[in-house]
Amino acid sequence: MSNLFSPLTMKDLTLRNRIVMSPMCMYSADKDGFSSDWHSLHYATRAMGGVGLILQEATAVEGRGRITDGDLGIWDDRHVAGFKKIVQQVHRFGAKIGIQLAHAGRKCMIPSEDIISPSPVCYDANDPRYRIPREMNDQDIETVIRAFQDSASRAVETGYDLVQIHAAHGYLLNEFLTPLVNKRTDKYGGRTGGTELLREVIHAVRKVWPEHKPLEVRVSARDYEADGNEPEDLAKVLNAVKAEGVDSVNVSSGNVVPVPSDAYNSYQIPFAEIIRIETGLIVTGGGMVTDATQADGIIRSGRADMVFLGRELLRSPYWPLAASKSLGAELDYWPEQYKRAK
Ligand SMILES: Cc1cc2nc3c(=O)[nH]c(=O)nc-3n(C[C@H](O)[C@H](O)[C@H](O)COP(=O)(O)O)c2cc1C
Known part of the structure; x- marks a missing residue:
């Protein structure tokens, strides 16, 4: 039976356990999307703490694909050098690392950027940081697909173990997937058209992302709004695109329209x-x-194959080490330097 500390293999990638660090924007890049020492230290610390798979925060495929000008970007070859440092540090401490390729769409709050979306519907008309987006034309769609592909090529060069396509939280690809935002009547209209865009993005990324490395999609499974998406809708979307080479899915929810999520433990x-x-x-x-027992129960009961932790890992970077102790798991990757704390 699988448990939290059992390894998991996807394609050629073997993770030492089922604990995933959720992608979390640090808003600490310089204004051109470049990473800093903050990022390499932040991710390396969680690798040292025993996480199996680290997902690097939303990393924009275009300048206008950022939420703020503190977001990381991978739209330029010059971004690669800083990311190589993050990947090397994480690998040094035994974890694997994936990059979340993202485009913010209508949720971009940078005043100087062109704000694009499937339809000209503002994210939150009561919040002056959000503007009415420009409806994307065919040329924009082509440009965005190409941006995901070029960014994936840079991710290959950097040495990431997995690529995750961000189609959750009301960002561009999610905007196409939800009837709450996508009001188009062309080929990319409706859930079917939104699915087509996601399929084309995955197809383009798979052309450059090696066959032996896993490709993951992150989705918002519930919009928490009448007529919005439900998990069954996302399952249909995923079934329609998975043949393009999707290995895994990271299931989140909400942030598509400004309504609160119904949040409770797990x-x-x-x-x-x-x-x-x-x-x-x-x-x-x-x-x-x-909680370790809660996370272990999710895996043992087969409700998910891996468990992501976000805020808990910000509070407790060594959470996996502590969890192994409370679950009685013997780890061969407890850092030698910390063994007296075991
Ligand atoms: C500071 C912060 C930044 C986040 N940034 C991202 C992000 O870049 N990409 C993403 O998919 N989710 C992002 N999220 C959502 C988390 O990945 C996660 O899904 C959410 O926090 C729920 O998990 P948790 O309850 O374990 O924190 C962010 C969350 C936080 C708290």
């Missing part, structure tokens, strides 16, 4: 379970997971 696990059953993909689930 609140996104029921969505992960539905998507796991309906798609047969490898699934990472989570949402306010803080």
Whole structure:
């Protein structure tokens, strides 16, 4: 039976355990998307703490694909050098690392950038940081697909172990997938058209991302709004695109329209379970997971294959080491220097 500390293999990638560090923007890049020492230290610390897979925060495929000008970017070859440092540090401490390729779409809050979306619907008309986006034309769509592909090429050069395509939280690809934002009537209209865009992005990324490395998609499984998406809708989307070379899915929810999520301990696990059953993909689930027994139970009961932790890992970077102790798991990657604390 699998448990939290059992390894997991996807394609040629073997993770030492099922603990995933959720992608979390640090808003600490310089104004041109470049990483700093903050990033390499931040991620290396979680690798030292025993995480199996680290997902680097949303990293923009275009300048206008950032949420703020503190976001990381990978739209320029010059971004690669800083990312190589992050990858090397994480590998040094035994974890694997994936990059989340992102485009903010209508949620970009940088005043100087062109704000694009499937339809000219503002994210939050009551918040002056959000503007009415420009409806994308065919040329914009082509440019964005190309930006995901070029960024994936840079991710290959950097040496990431996994690529994750951000199609959650109301950012550009998610905007196409939800009827709450996508009002188009062309080929990319409706859920079917939104699915087509996601398929084309995955197809383009897979052309440059090596066959032997896993490709993951992150989705928002519930919009928390009438007529919005539900987990079954996302399962259909994933079933329609998985043949393009999707290995796994990371199931999140919400942030598509400005309404609160109904959050409680492991609140996104029921969505992960539905998507796991309906798609047969490898699934990472989570949402306010803080406790080792709870995380282990999610894996043992087969509700998800991996568990992501976000804020808990900001509070406790060595959470996996402590969890191994409370679950009685013997780890051969406890840092030698810390063994007296075991
Ligand atoms: C500071 C912060 C930044 C975040 N940035 C991202 C991000 O870059 N990409 C993403 O997919 N989710 C992002 N999230 C959402 C987390 O990945 C995660 O899904 C969410 O925090 C719920 O998990 P948790 O309850 O374990 O924190 C962010 C969350 C936080 C707290």
